[in-house]
Amino acid sequence: MAYGKREVLTGVDLRISAGETVALLGPNGAGKTTTIEIMQGFRRRSAGDVTVLGTDPEKGDETWRGRLGTVLQSWRDHPRWEVGTLLSQIAAHYPSPWDSDELLAALGLTAQAKVKIGMLSGGQRRRLDVALGIVGRPELLFLDEPTTGFDPEARREFHELIRGLDTTILLTTHDLAEAERLADRIAVLIDGRIAVYGTPEELARAVQAPSVVSWQDGSTETHDPSQLAWELHQKYGGPVPALEIRRPTLEESYLSLIERSVA
C-alpha cells in the first residue's frame, strides 16, 4: 500500500483461519489501521492479493459486507437514541441478526435498554459498541483497540465476552496483556511488514528475549535458564534455595523485537 509515493505496507503476508482470534500489534504508524481498512474494503490497495471470506474486498457487495462486523472506537453520534432502539434499527439491516433483547441480555445491558446512549458509562458504551458490531452475527469481527479507557473490571468482563464468541476475530491493541489473553496468534507489524506471526510462545522463541532466573543469593538474565538451573543445582549440591525462573512476558518479547528492528 502506498499513499502517494510513500509506501506504508510493504510485506503483509497474513493468513487467518476460521474461528481464530488474531491480534495485530505494532507501534503507532506501523500500518495496522491501513491493513484493516484494506481488508474491510474501505481502502483500495496499490498492489497484492487480498481475500476476505472468499472475496476480494474491493469487489465485496452488500451480502459480503453483511458477513463482517466492526467494533470501532465508541459510537458518539447518537447520544439521544435509546440503546434498545438503536440496536434494533441496526439489526434490521441484516438478514439473520441477533434478537436485540437477547443480545442486550448477553452483554449485561438489559437494564440499559431504555437509557439514552449519552447517559451510558464508558464501559456500558463499549458493550454497546460490541453489540452493534456483532448484532448481524458476523463471521469475521474487527476490533479496533476495543478496551481503551476501560476500568480493569470492565476490561475483564469484555475479555470474557469476546472469548465466548465463536467468530473469527482480528483485533488491534496496544495492550499486550490483552493480546496475550485473547489471541490465538499474534502478528507484529513494524514499518509496514509483518515481522513475526505466531502464538505468544512462538513469538517469545523467535525473539529470544531472555528469561530471568533468581535465587536466594542472586538474579540474572539468561537465554538458557535450564542450563543455569542445572549449574546452580551443582553449586548448591541439591535444591536451589528460592529458585524462580521467569520466562519473558509477551510485552518483553514485543519490546525486544521493536528495539531490535529500530537498531
Ligand SMILES: Nc1ncnc2c1ncn2[C@@H]1O[C@H](COP(=O)(O)OP(=O)(O)OP(=O)(O)O)[C@@H](O)[C@H]1O
Ligand atoms: N489517508 C492517509 N494519507 C496518507 N498517509 C496516511 C493516511 N493514513 C495513514 N497514513 C500513514 O500511513 C502510515 C500507517 O498508518 P496507520 O494509521 O495504518 O498506522 P497504525 O499502525 O494504525 O497506527 P496507530 O497505532 O497510531 O493507530 C502512517 O505513517 C500514516 O501517517
